[in-house]
Every structure is written in C-alpha cells, then in structure tokens.
Amino acid sequence: MTAAKATTKKASEKPAKSANTNNNLIQFSTKVLDPVKHATQCLVVGCYEGIKLSASASAVNAADAQQVEALLKREGFQGKTGQSLLLLNPQGIAAERLLVLGVGTPKDGNISADNFRKAIQKISEALRPTPCTEITLALAEISVADQSVEWQARQVAESLSLLDYRADKLKSKPADISLKLKKVIFGATKAQATGATKGLLLGQAIAKGVNLARELGDLPGNxxxxxxxxxxxxxxxxxxxxxxxxxxxxxxxxxxxxxxxxxxxxxxxxxxxxxxxxxxxxxxxxxxxxxxxxxxxxxxxxxxxxxxxxxxxxxxxxxxxxxxxxxxxxxxxxxxxxxxxxxxxxxxxxxxxxxxxxxxxxxxxxxxxxxxxxxxxxxxxxxxxxxxxxxxxxxxxxxxxxxxxxxxxxxxxxxxTGLFSNNDELAKALLKxxxxxxxxxxxxxxxxxxxxxxxxxxxxxxxxxxxxxxxxxxxxxxxxxxxxxxxxxxxIAGTAWRSGGAKGATGRPVSMLVQYLLNQV
Missing domain, CATH: 3.40.630.10 (Zn peptidases)
Incomplete structure (x- = not known):
C-alpha cells in the first residue's frame, strides 16, 4: 500500500451541457455493504481526532494487518476535521483506493453537523487527481449530533452533485480533468436504507437548483x-x-x-x-x-x-x-x-x-x-x-x-446574506x-x-x-x-458569487430558500 496526500486546490467540476440540459450526471444509491469485501474504485471511511478509527475503518485496518493505522501515523494524519489521506492499492480489501476523512473530536459520541459537512466537502478535493468514476461511502456509522442518516445522505448528495456543473463550457477546449464521477454508493444498514435514499434524492434536487443558479449567474451578459x-x-x-x-x-x-x-x-x-x-x-x-x-x-x-x-x-x-x-x-x-x-x-x-x-x-x-x-x-x-x-x-x-x-x-x-424584514416571524423562519x-x-x-x-x-x-x-x-x-x-x-451582494481566481456564482441562497419552503410544508 502506498499513500498519496490530498491536494489543497479546489476540485474541478463535471460539465453540464447548458442551462437547458441541467441534468443529474452523478447517480446516487444506497447499499448495505461489507467494507472489506465491497469492490469499488474508492472506499471512503471516517477517522476521529487522535486516529480513532470508525467501525468500517477499523475493519479495513484489521484486514490489512494494521497497516492503515501505521500509514496514518507515518503521514502525520491526526483525524482533525478537514484532513484527508488517500491510500492507493490497499491490501486485504476489495477497494482499489481508500480515502480516510478526518471528522474531528466527538462529544458524547457525536460529531458536529459542521464537522461532518467539512469532511464531506473534502472528498472531491482529495480525489481530484484520480480517474475515479465511482466511489462508495461508509460514513453512515458516523453519528452526527441532532441529525439523522437522512440528513447525512443529503449532505453527501448536495456536495458531490455540485460536480455536475462546470463553468468552462464556453471554452473552445474545456480543460481535461481526471475526476469524472458518475456513481456514488452510500453505505447504510437495512434500517437506515429508506431514510438514506430519501436524503440522497433531496440532496440531488437541491443541488440541481443550485447548479442552475450557478450556471445562469456565470453566463455572460451577451x-x-x-x-x-x-x-x-x-x-x-x-x-x-x-x-x-x-x-x-x-x-x-x-x-x-x-x-x-x-x-x-x-x-x-x-x-x-x-x-x-x-x-x-x-x-x-x-x-x-x-x-x-x-x-x-x-x-x-x-x-x-x-x-x-x-x-x-x-x-x-x-x-x-x-x-x-x-x-x-x-x-x-x-x-x-x-x-x-x-x-x-x-x-x-x-x-x-x-x-x-x-x-x-x-x-x-x-x-x-x-x-x-x-x-x-x-x-x-x-x-x-x-x-x-x-x-x-x-x-x-x-x-x-x-x-x-x-x-x-x-x-x-x-x-x-443580509436579511431585512417587516415581520419577525418570517425573519426567524428564514434565519432558521x-x-x-x-x-x-x-x-x-x-x-x-x-x-x-x-x-x-x-x-x-x-x-x-x-x-x-x-x-x-x-x-x-x-x-x-x-x-x-x-x-x-x-x-446577496456578498454571497452570490466569488471573485479572484475562484471567480464564479455560488448558487446562494437557493439552499436557504428551499429549506424555508420545506419547513413550511
């Protein structure tokens, strides 16, 4: 097994053909899986701060004679939120690659929702140099404070579905990228499967709206x-x-x-x-x-x-x-x-x-x-x-x-985003x-x-x-x-787009507006 550190550059993104064909290109599904026997191009597992492995990570570590833990220590990986380490050619398991995500320090057995989001957002960045077209996430076992597995699956789909859009479609030769993600499997137990599937569908739907807003924003005025x-x-x-x-x-x-x-x-x-x-x-x-x-x-x-x-x-x-x-x-x-x-x-x-x-x-x-x-x-x-x-x-x-x-x-x-209102109840609902x-x-x-x-x-x-x-x-x-x-x-003058080298529309506040409407339902 060899180790490859994740790059710090922002992930490249999958092209959408146009605003008129803003289709979901990545397919999401839920599956009950054995992290050791499951064949995939990349298996994603979690690790708490202090190199405390999640259940799936521990199973993989045991199947590889404790080499996962040894490599994490060798590479200075601590399990802090936002850390990631991509391990190539893992031994003892069916996966071709192993991505370990740091999820931070749990409190009363749970990590924060913010830490889970930050970890998920590192997946595309860590896999950017790879030619992966499908990945499997063994993360449902990570307990998030006050959140369900449905919520976790939604975060995964929202984050990774953003790869369905790229801003360079008007270039005569759009940049060639390694990562062309087409399939994401969210590992879950039988009891979690229904909620996870619902969360994946919701996350995809929100991301589709965000991506449409991003594409329209990025289009030139002509x-x-x-x-x-x-x-x-x-x-x-x-x-x-x-x-x-x-x-x-x-x-x-x-x-x-x-x-x-x-x-x-x-x-x-x-x-x-x-x-x-x-x-x-x-x-x-x-x-x-x-x-x-x-x-x-x-x-x-x-x-x-x-x-x-x-x-x-x-x-x-x-x-x-x-x-x-x-x-x-x-x-x-x-x-x-x-x-x-x-x-x-x-x-x-x-x-x-x-x-x-x-x-x-x-x-x-x-x-x-x-x-x-x-x-x-x-x-x-x-x-x-x-x-x-x-x-x-x-x-x-x-x-x-x-x-x-x-x-x-x-x-x-x-x-x-700056919020002004003539009605406190409405303001509180939007803030929530x-x-x-x-x-x-x-x-x-x-x-x-x-x-x-x-x-x-x-x-x-x-x-x-x-x-x-x-x-x-x-x-x-x-x-x-x-x-x-x-x-x-x-x-939304400060939140609708980014300037500089990362110039581009963010799609905000579609997520807030959708959540507000969901809460009204």
Missing part, C-alpha cells in the same frame, strides 16, 4: 439577457402541470404604470421582462409564498457609470433572479405540496441617449414618485414595481432576493432555514430612524440615502412597497 431568463422560465414550465409562466412585455408594464422598472430599461436595447412563475402544488385555498428576484442581467451603473475595473462581474447582478429559477427547479424535482409564485424583474442597466439621468423623477406602479439621484441604485427601482405587482397574488409571505448593495458586502463580507441549510443570513435593522435618509425635496422619496448604512436605506426604500404583506429582503 447571452443571459432578460429574454434569455424569460425563455429559461418557459423551459422550466415545459410539460410541468404544476408550473405556469407568464412574461409581461414593456408595453404591458407601461399600461400597469411600472415607471420605476421601465426607467432602468430606458437605456438598453434589450427589452425588459417581468417574468411570473406560478407553481401550484398546494390547494387552491392555500395562499402562496412569493419569491421576487432582481434580474439585472448586466449593470453598467447607467449614467452613474461604474468604474471599469471589475465591471465584468456585473453579469452577476441577476443572481437574485437565478436563485428564484433555481428554487423553482428544485420544487419541480421534489413536487412539493405548496403554492409558490416567482416574480423576476429583468432588465439591463445601460447608458445610451435614452437612459434615465440623475435627478429624473419617475412614478412607480404604487403611485409613489421617486427622485433618481443615482442610476446605479437601479435594483430597488425594478424590485419596487415587482413587489407592488406581487400584491395581486395575496401572498402569505414575500421574500425578495437581490444583489442590491456593496454596503452589505462591507458589513457582512461573503459569509452571510439558513442555519439548517448552511446558507446563513444575518438579521439587519429596519428601523424607522433610517427612513428619513430617503427624503427628497422634489418627490415622495429619493432612491439613495447617502453613504451611511447603505444596505439599510436600500431595504427601507423597498419596505415602502411591501406594506401589504409579511416581507423579507435578502441582500
């Missing part, structure tokens, strides 16, 4: 236009009895009085779209939950032009819309018995001769007038009309999702869902004290409130259009 988003919504509804789509054109929006939304589209050759998706999985009497997404497919800032450096990342200004479509995708996979409305306000923000100018005053669908002091604060201008339009569905609750403010990035970084899905948010203030920053001498309000508390005043602006329903605003 491909992913408002029309493209509308067509993507129609694709989701194709042959789906529970989902219908209606796309409002600019003429219809003008008739409805959406002067605020249309002011953003005024400078673009691309027509704006208001995309309305209705998922009817519940009863007719059940009030829907509405998800409202900001869909600015490219944001130059308009006349208030952004600096050129990093402007390419403004293709991600439609990630709120992408998260709505991703969540709907998962709803379709799960066929949840719930009613959900998705409303996407899609437009470009461009600076041509017809573009809205700083100082212009527009009338929103609600009848409130807005002095546009900065055309780069356009997300709230499209969302306010979308929120007013959503009133017609008499929603139980409304959650808008938007890459709204750079100020939120300064406040929370890229770890937590975020914690459960490891897609966390932080509750920000929405006090009346901030509202006065939006005062205007010439209109009912200004669209910006100055540099101080920029994410709060943006939420205060939206709150003026959300008085007729419980409402929450998720500012």
């Amino acid at each position: 491909i992913c236009t408002p029309t493209y988003l509308a067509n993507e919504a129609k694709r989701l509804a194709h042959k789906q009895a529970k989902l219908s789509v209606n796309v409002l054109e600019e003429k219809q929006m003008k008739e409805l009085g959406m002067g605020s939304l249309l002011s953003v589209a005024a400078g673009s050759d691309q027509p704006a779209k208001l995309i309305v998706l209705e998922y009817k999985g519940g009863t007719k009497k059940q009030a829907p939950i509405a998800l409202v997404g900001k869909g600015i497919t490219f944001d130059t800032g308009g006349i208030s032009l952004k600096p050129g450096a990093g402007m390419d990342e403004m293709k991600y200004d439609m990630c709120g819309a992408a998260s709505v479509l991703g969540t709907i995708q998962t709803l379709l996979e799960l066929q949840l018995p719930i009613n959900v409305v998705g409303v996407i306000a899609a437009s470009e923000n461009m600076p041509n001769g017809s573009a809205t100018k700083p100082g212009d005053i527009v009338t929103s669908m609600s009848g409130q007038t807005i002095e546009i002091l900065n055309t780069d604060a356009e997300g709230r201008l499209v969302l306010c009309d979308a929120l007013t339009y959503t009133e017609r569905f008499k929603p139980k609750a409304v959650v808008d999702i938007a890459t709204l403010t750079g100020a939120c990035v300064i406040a929370l970084g890229n770890h937590a 869902a975020g914690d459960e899905a490891a897609d966390r948010a932080w509750h920000m203030p929405l006090w009346d004290d901030y509202q006065k920053q939006l005062d205007s001498n010439f209109a009912d309000m200004a669209n910006i409130g100055g540099r101080e508390a920029g994410s709060v005043t943006a939420a205060c602006f939206l709150s003026r259009f959300a008085k007729k329903f419980p409402w929450a605003h998720l500012d």
Whole structure:
C-alpha cells in the first residue's frame, strides 16, 4: 500500500451541457455493504481526532494487518476535521483506493453537523487527481449530533452533485480533468436504507437548483439577457402541470404604470421582462409564498457609470433572479405540496441617449414618485414595481432576493446574506432555514430612524440615502412597497458569487430558500 496526500486546490467540476440540459450526471444509491469485501474504485471511511478509527475503518485496518493505522501515523494524519489521506492499492480489501476523512473530536459520541459537512466537502478535493468514476461511502456509522442518516445522505448528495456543473463550457477546449464521477454508493444498514435514499434524492434536487443558479449567474451578459431568463422560465414550465409562466412585455408594464422598472430599461436595447412563475402544488385555498428576484442581467451603473475595473462581474447582478429559477427547479424535482409564485424583474442597466439621468423623477406602479439621484441604485427601482405587482397574488409571505448593495458586502463580507424584514416571524423562519441549510443570513435593522435618509425635496422619496448604512436605506426604500404583506429582503451582494481566481456564482441562497419552503410544508 502506498499513500498519496490530498491536494489543497479546489476540485474541478463535471460539465453540464447548458442551462437547458441541467441534468443529474452523478447517480446516487444506497447499499448495505461489507467494507472489506465491497469492490469499488474508492472506499471512503471516517477517522476521529487522535486516529480513532470508525467501525468500517477499523475493519479495513484489521484486514490489512494494521497497516492503515501505521500509514496514518507515518503521514502525520491526526483525524482533525478537514484532513484527508488517500491510500492507493490497499491490501486485504476489495477497494482499489481508500480515502480516510478526518471528522474531528466527538462529544458524547457525536460529531458536529459542521464537522461532518467539512469532511464531506473534502472528498472531491482529495480525489481530484484520480480517474475515479465511482466511489462508495461508509460514513453512515458516523453519528452526527441532532441529525439523522437522512440528513447525512443529503449532505453527501448536495456536495458531490455540485460536480455536475462546470463553468468552462464556453471554452473552445474545456480543460481535461481526471475526476469524472458518475456513481456514488452510500453505505447504510437495512434500517437506515429508506431514510438514506430519501436524503440522497433531496440532496440531488437541491443541488440541481443550485447548479442552475450557478450556471445562469456565470453566463455572460451577451447571452443571459432578460429574454434569455424569460425563455429559461418557459423551459422550466415545459410539460410541468404544476408550473405556469407568464412574461409581461414593456408595453404591458407601461399600461400597469411600472415607471420605476421601465426607467432602468430606458437605456438598453434589450427589452425588459417581468417574468411570473406560478407553481401550484398546494390547494387552491392555500395562499402562496412569493419569491421576487432582481434580474439585472448586466449593470453598467447607467449614467452613474461604474468604474471599469471589475465591471465584468456585473453579469452577476441577476443572481437574485437565478436563485428564484433555481428554487423553482428544485420544487419541480421534489413536487412539493405548496403554492409558490416567482416574480423576476429583468432588465439591463445601460447608458445610451435614452437612459434615465440623475435627478429624473419617475412614478412607480404604487403611485409613489421617486427622485433618481443615482442610476446605479437601479435594483430597488425594478424590485419596487415587482413587489407592488406581487400584491395581486395575496401572498402569505414575500421574500425578495437581490444583489442590491456593496454596503452589505462591507458589513457582512461573503459569509452571510443580509436579511431585512417587516415581520419577525418570517425573519426567524428564514434565519432558521439558513442555519439548517448552511446558507446563513444575518438579521439587519429596519428601523424607522433610517427612513428619513430617503427624503427628497422634489418627490415622495429619493432612491439613495447617502453613504451611511447603505444596505439599510436600500431595504427601507423597498419596505415602502411591501406594506401589504409579511416581507423579507435578502441582500446577496456578498454571497452570490466569488471573485479572484475562484471567480464564479455560488448558487446562494437557493439552499436557504428551499429549506424555508420545506419547513413550511
């Protein structure tokens, strides 16, 4: 047996053909297995801190005359959370490779949910240099505090299904990768099998929605236009009895009085779209939950032009819309018995001769007038009309999702989504869902004290409130259009994508939104 240390680079990912063929490429299944006799390209086992082997790891160690333990000690492996060691050509067992994952120190016999997630996320990284197409996980025996085997299987499927998407499909020659995972077997006892299978299906469904949101976010603005988003919504509804789509054109929006939304589209050759998706999985009497997404497919800032450096990342200004479509995708996979409305306000923000100018005053669908002091604060201008339009569905609750403010990035970084709400019960439900899905948010203030920053001498309000508390005043602006329903605003400017060498959409907060809907069911 020889040892190979896992690389520290992020794992390469399996390509999806396009947003129109976002299929599950990895097949997951549950099986009762003997870790010594089970034939697989790679067997994955756990190890607690202090080189305390799990039951399966101990069985493998015994079959190999204690060589596994000896190699772990030789390589300095301690079993800390996030450590991994890939052993090649293990003797005494049927597996071709053995991957040992560190799961940390248990407390009262259980490891934390966070430690389990961290361990699972190391699998693709550790196997990156290998040509594995199938792996088997003997991890159901690892007891996780306050979590079931169903939950464990869900984490496995969510994490590994992210390999179904790669961002380089538009390259003439996408990079060749070694790891082409096609099959994952989750080892479980007979008593655990039903729950594990359910967890795998749920994890796959969530990952499929996340991957759709990632793909839409990563597409360039010359491909992913408002029309493209509308067509993507129609694709989701194709042959789906529970989902219908209606796309409002600019003429219809003008008739409805959406002067605020249309002011953003005024400078673009691309027509704006208001995309309305209705998922009817519940009863007719059940009030829907509405998800409202900001869909600015490219944001130059308009006349208030952004600096050129990093402007390419403004293709991600439609990630709120992408998260709505991703969540709907998962709803379709799960066929949840719930009613959900998705409303996407899609437009470009461009600076041509017809573009809205700083100082212009527009009338929103609600009848409130807005002095546009900065055309780069356009997300709230499209969302306010979308929120007013959503009133017609008499929603139980409304959650808008938007890459709204750079100020939120300064406040929370890229770890937590900013959450604002006019309803504490709704805010708590979303925070709980975020914690459960490891897609966390932080509750920000929405006090009346901030509202006065939006005062205007010439209109009912200004669209910006100055540099101080920029994410709060943006939420205060939206709150003026959300008085007729419980409402929450998720500012995902810091969490929707990564910059730098790992540039790419994250698919957040699809996991949080799906968990919130699951909890409502």
